[in-house]
Amino acid sequence: MAEFSRWKAAALAKADLSRKGSIDSAIENVVHFINGQSGYFTTSSCSGRILLCSDDVTGDKKKDENNDEPRTNNTKKGCQWYFVSHEIVNPVDVIEHLKNIRGPSKLKFEPFVMHVQCNNIEAARCFHQASVASGFRNSGISLGKGGRKIISAVRGTACLEVPLTDIQGNRITDDKYVDYIIETANRKLHRNFEMIKVFESELKKTLPS
Template identity: 30%
Template sequence: MQSRFKAKKQRILEQLNVPNAEYQDLSPKGSVDEPIRELIDDINMVEGLVTTSSCSGRMSVFLEGQKKSTTIGELEPDNVVSRAGPGGKGGGSWLYISHTQTALPGQVAASYFTSLFSLQRPDGEGDSTRTVQSRHIHLKFEPMILHILTSSLDHSQHVLNAALNAGFRESGAVSLSTKDGDITNPMVAVRSTGYSFDSIIGYHNDHGQNIALVDENHIRMLVEIANERFKINIDRISRFRSLLLEQYRPQAPKLGKTDWEDPDARKRRKREEGLARQRAITAEHTAVSPTTQTKSNEESDLASVLHNDSSKL
């Protein structure tokens, strides 16, 4: 393995091994998501792989941010305020984040999710404050995304095969080659956008209020959809883990499969077992007792005599 890759992996593992109370990263949560902590540990056990960033999948409620104008006291060209995208870059704030299914109240409450997501119902006049410059509030579901640094093209191919077969159809790799022909360390992104969704449920008005644009039943429906998507997400994560570690089974004892056998050794064993069975069958046919053989001859002679006597009648 290249020394450059080993050095990178060592630095990453040192950071991940920091106690949870002290660990901090650039994500809103600030730490590795618990639903994929075991997956990350398993991947990092493989010599040629190391995870660099991850999200186990989440449902979030996000308020768009607003970029500052280029000149103090002035708006962007055409008097349009530039807004940050719903992904969080450029500002904004997270009103709610969950990496697991969100609990649903037993009965439909008038304002359960409205309160949970820090929204307010319009008071009649509030809705008139919404303009094209208003910052919108999004309820989103995003599946797992995982970035894995690999030590070679072969390793990156193993990761891609597992990801695509597990249902992460938008997975891909970068840094597959270099201009000077040096050995590269491809980065593989494991991801799928096919079952993500983004729905606007409110806006931020000029009075600093987060106003709901949809009713409680509509928000509950979106949460129920997100909970179903979590089930799909967990299933695909499980398949990806199995498919990936299957390719590194000798290096991944956490799979619990200790009966792995080298393909060549298996061929030799099967061939020897087949020869042994053939020898046993041959021995069974040849090991006929003399008494049985004699009795068979006597029965044959008696049958011949009876045949001859009956022909004279």
């Protein structure tokens, strides 16, 4: 328990190194609740997002692995981010960004994800139970080397990924289709937020006092 307490203190004292640099507002309450429990602490999280990014159609992972250039706030593992939102999106914003893209791109919806370190297997079991009961059925538990670090991962399944421009940056969809895709992504994001509220309620019922 002393070792877990040291890990927790060190993790919570670290600066937020995520691209956004802060906890997403939709999960701020649940993050603070989890970190307030003695047997748990969050290691990473995202409330869910709608993202317009580049699409590596070559699949050349080796090129990215050998790239020593520092990553900026608009790149991640060789992927360029043109637009990202953790809130409901106006299609006009995406269409405007598409005008400046010079290569293959795609629009994605990525659901809520959270990783939580637990102080023992029973704590992880309780956390996983709440995750699955909330509808996050892609959740799971992983053990670190030697079984000392126990991570419970919460993951949704409602993903979306649609190409919007080809390798030359030419639009392969019209504005009407972009409107439809954004409407679909917004519905998924709204449902995602509803599930997060259920998740918070389940945690408060399930986690040991």
